[in-house]
Amino acid sequence: MESSWTTAAWELLVTAARSPRRARGRMLEDALRQAVRSGHIAAGTRLPSSRELAADLGVSRGVVTEVYGRLVAEGHLVGRQGAGTWVVDLPRQAPPPAPIAAAPLVDFKPGSPDLSLFPRAAWANLCRKVLTEMPHAVLDYGDSRGFLPLRTELAALLSRRRGVVVDPERIIICGGFAQALSLVARFLRTQGKTLIGEELPGDSKGCSIFGPAGVSSVSIAVDENGMDVDALAASGCHAALVTPTHQFPTGIVYQPPRRKQLLEWARDTGGLIIEDDYDGEFRYDRAPLAALQSTAPDLVAYAGSVSKSLAPGMRLGWLLPPARLLEPLAALKHGDDRGRPVLDQAVLAAFLRSGRYDRQLRLCQRTYRERRDTLVRALADQLPEARVTGVAAGLHAVVTLPASFGAEDELVRAAADVGVNVVPFGRYGGTGPGFVLGFSHLSATTIDKGISLVAAAWLT
Amino acid sequence: MESSWTTAAWELLVTAARSPRRARGRMLEDALRQAVRSGHIAAGTRLPSSRELAADLGVSRGVVTEVYGRLVAEGHLVGRQGAGTWVVDLPRQAPPPAPIAAAPLVDFKPGSPDLSLFPRAAWANLCRKVLTEMPHAVLDYGDSRGFLPLRTELAALLSRRRGVVVDPERIIICGGFAQALSLVARFLRTQGKTLIGEELPGDSKGCSIFGPAGVSSVSIAVDENGMDVDALAASGCHAALVTPTHQFPTGIVYQPPRRKQLLEWARDTGGLIIEDDYDGEFRYDRAPLAALQSTAPDLVAYAGSVSKSLAPGMRLGWLLPPARLLEPLAALKHGDDRGRPVLDQAVLAAFLRSGRYDRQLRLCQRTYRERRDTLVRALADQLPEARVTGVAAGLHAVVTLPASFGAEDELVRAAADVGVNVVPFGRYGGTGPGFVLGFSHLSATTIDKGISLVAAAWLT
Numbered sequence: 001m002e003s004s005w006t007t008a009a010w011e012l013l014v015t016a017a018r019s020p021r022r023a024r025g026r027m028l029e030d031a032l033r034q035a036v037r038s039g040h041i042a043a044g045t046r047l048p049s050s051r052e053l054a055a056d057l058g059v060s061r062g063v064v065t066e067v068y069g070r071l072v073a074e075g076h077l078v079g080r081q082g083a084g085t086w087v088v089d090l091p092r093q094a095p096p097p098a099p100i101a102a103a104p105l106v107d108f109k110p111g112s113p114d115l116s117l118f119p120r121a122a123w124a125n126l127c128r129k130v131l132t133e134m135p136h137a138v139l140d141y142g143d144s145r146g147f148l149p150l151r152t153e154l155a156a157l158l159s160r161r162r163g164v165v166v167d168p169e170r171i172i173i174c175g176g177f178a179q180a181l182s183l184v185a186r187f188l189r190t191q192g193k194t195l196i197g198e199e200l201p202g203d204s205k206g207c208s209i210f211g212p213a214g215v216s217s218v219s220i221a222v223d224e225n226g227m228d229v230d231a232l233a234a235s236g237c238h239a240a241l242v243t244p245t246h247q248f249p250t251g252i253v254y255q256p257p258r259r260k261q262l263l264e265w266a267r268d269t270g271g272l273i274i275e276d277d278y279d280g281e282f283r284y285d286r287a288p289l290a291a292l293q294s295t296a297p298d299l300v301a302y303a304g305s306v307s308k309s310l311a312p313g314m315r316l317g318w319l320l321p322p323a324r325l326l327e328p329l330a331a332l333k334h335g336d337d338r339g340r341p342v343l344d345q346a347v348l349a350a351f352l353r354s355g356r357y358d359r360q361l362r363l364c365q366r367t368y369r370e371r372r373d374t375l376v377r378a379l380a381d382q383l384p385e386a387r388v389t390g391v392a393a394g395l396h397a398v399v400t401l402p403a404s405f406g407a408e409d410e411l412v413r414a415a416a417d418v419g420v421n422v423v424p425f426g427r428y429g430g431t432g433p434g435f436v437l438g439f440s441h442l443s444a445t446t447i448d449k450g451i452s453l454v455a456a457a458w459l460t
Numbered sequence: 461m462e463s464s465w466t467t468a469a470w471e472l473l474v475t476a477a478r479s480p481r482r483a484r485g486r487m488l489e490d491a492l493r494q495a496v497r498s499g500h501i502a503a504g505t506r507l508p509s510s511r512e513l514a515a516d517l518g519v520s521r522g523v524v525t526e527v528y529g530r531l532v533a534e535g536h537l538v539g540r541q542g543a544g545t546w547v548v549d550l551p552r553q554a555p556p557p558a559p560i561a562a563a564p565l566v567d568f569k570p571g572s573p574d575l576s577l578f579p580r581a582a583w584a585n586l587c588r589k590v591l592t593e594m595p596h597a598v599l600d601y602g603d604s605r606g607f608l609p610l611r612t613e614l615a616a617l618l619s620r621r622r623g624v625v626v627d628p629e630r631i632i633i634c635g636g637f638a639q640a641l642s643l644v645a646r647f648l649r650t651q652g653k654t655l656i657g658e659e660l661p662g663d664s665k666g667c668s669i670f671g672p673a674g675v676s677s678v679s680i681a682v683d684e685n686g687m688d689v690d691a692l693a694a695s696g697c698h699a700a701l702v703t704p705t706h707q708f709p710t711g712i713v714y715q716p717p718r719r720k721q722l723l724e725w726a727r728d729t730g731g732l733i734i735e736d737d738y739d740g741e742f743r744y745d746r747a748p749l750a751a752l753q754s755t756a757p758d759l760v761a762y763a764g765s766v767s768k769s770l771a772p773g774m775r776l777g778w779l780l781p782p783a784r785l786l787e788p789l790a791a792l793k794h795g796d797d798r799g800r801p802v803l804d805q806a807v808l809a810a811f812l813r814s815g816r817y818d819r820q821l822r823l824c825q826r827t828y829r830e831r832r833d834t835l836v837r838a839l840a841d842q843l844p845e846a847r848v849t850g851v852a853a854g855l856h857a858v859v860t861l862p863a864s865f866g867a868e869d870e871l872v873r874a875a876a877d878v879g880v881n882v883v884p885f886g887r888y889g890g891t892g893p894g895f896v897l898g899f900s901h902l903s904a905t906t907i908d909k910g911i912s913l914v915a916a917a918w919l920t
Contacts, residue, residue, distance in 0.1 A: 135529055
């Protein structure tokens with residue numbers, strides 16, 4: 001053990017060893033991260049073995065291994081097989097890090113799949129199989145629209161599960177939904193069409209995607225039937241970004257007359273409908289609704305991704321533009337990055353072909369339905385004043401409270417004080433007090449605990 | 461065997477069985493691809509087993525397996541384990557394909573690494589290791605600039621091997637060099653700086669990258685000392701895209717006075733130097749030259765990729781912009797695609813950390829040096845009139861011929877007639893007659909054969 005460790009070690013141990021036993025892992029992780037970032041533990045310091053540290057803290061060795069693993073993944077530590085774990089040399093020019101808030105005990109942030117469901121072993125097996133079998137030429141520059149076998153498998157999947165009208169030649173494989181939307185926005189800009197209507201309430205892409213793409217957005221109200229198409233028409237927008245099969249975050253479904261009106265708007269004005277099918281797969285109580293694109297493939301640019309079914313870190317999605325937009329969008333994609341990396345595409349193609357993707361969707365759906373049921377039950381039991389909506393599908397619920405509960409930001413703070421993170425409905429432009437609670441990444445126990453904690457905090 | 465096969469089978473066999481035995485695999489592949497694309501063999505047709513077809517054609521079974529494998533990879537066929545090989549249902553709306561030219565026997569196209577050197581087994585092993593060990597959170601949305609452990613390893617590599625001044629916080633992981641350049645061009649455009657100087661001769665990015673990014677380019681002459689900086693200054697360009705350590709395609713190295721003049725241009729005019737370090741690793745006769753960025757990190761946006769050292773299909777590269785450009789470029793990257801896929805990044809980080817990447821570079825360098833030597837020797841023996849330049853580094857040679865040999869396009873046609881593809885120097889704006897010959901992807905035997913064939917064609 002190096003000398004610089006021994007000094008720092010005590011402080012860490014004092015903080016972590018004082019905590020309740022089950023919180024010690026998290027305390028150790030936070031303290032260690034902060035100590036490395038602040039330079040409190042010098043670069044090059046060798047940390048004690050997981051066995052030693054676990055004994056000192058009175059936790060199992062696995063707890064320490066996991067903490068080290070996460071800090072290695074973040075780049076704060078490096079682990080060398082058989083040579084222990086070391087503190088990395090963090091860049092000296094980097095600005096001093098902000099103080100780190102303790103992670104909440106229960107985080108109801110919406111939009112996260114359960115990353116532990118990622119099929120790691122199957123993916124590794126298929127990766128080996130693909131690397132063993134594929135011809136060398138596949139590793140060369142390929143079609144910028146994506147690996148054809150993947151586009152072929154996806155066409156079959158999307159036609160079967162989402163009713164989408166599709167041809168492998170018309171699919172562009174993208175870096176998640178984000179790149180699909182960015183390409184469409186940049187294409188519109190080249191046409192001088194720079195105004196895009198977004199849903200309100202909604203998850204605005206304004207600053208993060210539309211800004212860099214050089215277009216602007218206008219918020220258009222959503223009611224229980226869908227986007228207000230009269231307001232859209234009056235806005236002079238050139239395109240509308242919509243989530244018609246499960247609106248984010250309200251969970252409403254665009255009703256047939258509104259769908260029809262939206263398509264008429266597109267036909268009459270030459271406007272483009274951009275359909276974000278972000279969680280269309282996860283409908284719990286009936287068969288999934290077909291995508292809007294299924295009824296008007298020439299008016300709708302349809303996009304989706306594996307971010308909810310596999311993991312956001314895969315950055316794998318697809319864009320199916322109307323036929324007339326295919327060529328300019330493919331040229332933009334080619335100019336951007338010459339297409340996506342081929343290995344992940346080949347593995348996903350094999351995953352689809354083997355039927356494993358359907359199994360993965362069934363696994364996610366079963367898991368998330370149980371968690372939704374747990375959340376709904378917990379709210380009914382512990383917070384009967386809450387109104388729960390939008391839970392027929394998707395990975396989150398909208399929970400609104402009577403005005404008597406107080407202001408949203410006070411409720412958020414009260415929840416934070418008991419270790420629970422809740423995202424206010426107001427952040428998406430919704431009228432509260434209310435919250436958008438993501439449940440898909442949380443175990444039943446955690447959901448129960450989180451609701452108990454906020455109910456106690458809000459009801460006292 | 462299905463009935464639709466038996467009819468089509470004969471025609472394929474007639475074409476392929478008539479060819480010389482060693483060309484039968486290629487003939488079969490071309491004929492089969494064309495038959496599937498044209499609908500000559502119907503979708504859903506089951507092909508004969510590789511054993512049957514090999515026997516019919518008098519070739520080894522491996523030849524047929526390889527042909528089937530390539531057509532499966534291209535999406536023309538599907539193979540199901542134990543269930544044979546089938547013709548896929550190609551989209552009916554697709555335009556009729558252009559007639560397929562037979563692939564050349566020897567293809568001297570420049571810029572291709574030997575894809576058979578890709579470390580498939582090591583990559584599959586590390587992929588499994590990464591998937592086994594990484595914390596779940598790594599699969600979530602990450603830093604759009606890239607996976608920090610990879611940026612940390614790359615910083616060490618680039619500083620050590622290329623002399624680059626680097627800080628992991630300043631690296632942006634990109635989709636190959638293409639995305640790095642596209643981001644820089646799009647950033648310049650937001651500043652109203654829309655004119656970029658490119659090298660002549662050079663590999664113009666004008667139509668494919670600059671067009672979609674909304675900027676224009678001007679060709680600036682390159683002489684034996686580097687880009688003509690007086691001409692660059694007179695052009696009013698806002699940026700210059702250069703390959704200073706091994707100019708593409710001439711192979712000249714920017715000389716110190718010219719480097720100095722270029723840096724002064726940038727300092728005086730606020731112009732940006734974009735350094736494409738496309739094959740800086742592969743210098744054969746002396747130690748690699750440090751990148752231009754090493755002397756002026758605040759004037760140069762440096763970019764490189766694994767396209768030459770691993771494979772273009774990885775779409776993995778890096779951009780090191782001057783500090784003042786980091787934030788706007790990172791915002792553009794975030795708006796584009798929220799960062800690159802994490803698995804490849806984690807595997808490459810592990811590959812670098814283990815020392816395997818250095819071994820890979822040594823393997824490539826040794827292989828490519830031998831092939832360069834073979835090419836130079838073959839030319840000296842068979843085509844002593846040829847002048848060979850630019851071979852101190854890189855994956856290609858510039859070969860010029862006396863004017864008495866005739867016009868470049870006639871020489872290209874004469875080579876094509878004997879089955880050899882050569883890319884004329886004129887395609888890159890060079891003065892011929894001459895050719896840019898890529899050698900890195902060809903075996904010594906193939907190089908010898910190719911040069912013998914063109915020498916015979918050109919000297920008669």
